Amino acid sequence: MRASTARQAADPISSAPPYDYSMARLVDEAGIPVVLVGDSLGNVVLGYDSTLPVTLDDMLHHTRAVVRGAKDALIVTDMPFMTYNTSVEDALRNAGRLLQEGGAQAVKLEGGAFVADTVRCLTGNGIPVMGHLGLTPQSVHQLGGYRVQARTAGQARRLLDDALALEDAGAFSIVLEMVPGNVAQAVTERLTVPTIGIGAGPGCDGQIQVLHDILGLGARQPRHAKRYADLNAITLDALRAYRDEVSARSFPTADHTTESDAAVVAELPGADG
Ligand code: KIV
Secondary structure, rough: HHHHHHHHOOEEEEOOOOHHHHHHHHHHHHOOEEEOOOOOOHHHOOOOOOOOOOHHHHHHHHHHHHHOOOOEEEEEEOOOOOOOOOOOOHHHHHHHHHOOOOOOOOOEEEEEEHHHHHHHHHHHOOOOOEEEEOOOHHHHHOOOOOOOOOOOOOHHHHHHHHHHHHHHHHHOOEEOOOOOOOHHHHHHHOOOOOOOEOOOOOOOOOEOOOOOHHHHOOOOOOOOOOOOOOOOHHHHHHHHHHHHHHHOOOOOOHHHOOOOOOHHHHOOOOOOO
């Protein structure tokens, strides 16, 4: 069987990053096999306008919560901005913390050939690494915004070289974010490790989407994300109904309340009968 045919026959990997215990439990129960604790939590959970302010402590905190919720999935956690860029030693120490203190099973970091030595060091020390190419959100200011990457022949060639460098350094999988579909497919076919696309078309080995985008729970709706539910609307309806029932004193009712024996209340001081 040719590699591309074998790829098509394989079950595509799905992934959606939960950021807390409750969502991790649901993602796991849905049978999603790869759980990424993404630093996109900076945008969708912490309210920043980029992932740059996310710290290692933020990632440790959220990774621990996700680990408590996801029992079966492979748990990969993002290395935040400037936790692997300053030196290979820093990267090893910080990735080690994400596994040892956070409970993750692998880390993801952004960048191509220039992080290959870091990836080699981590994988050499038993830390599985997922790469991330194309639109790398931690470089948003250098890229000039959140836009499709690798559109020209030269950029597509660089993307392939970066992917091959990551593979050679030992990355077990590579995220391709916002890359033209035909470029993502061509890169995928030239790699032995699986690619996971986000806004990179159906030719990748798997797909990842920000959980809040597919559940309709966020403020934004990127073109590449499909809304499988409108949790904004469902949640608002539920919260308004709750507010109204509390105002109208129709919640809570006897069904939601435990009563004590009347004698217990009668014995309380201060009751005037
Ligand atoms: O931070 C994140 O959630 C990600 C994925 C969307 C790839 O990096």
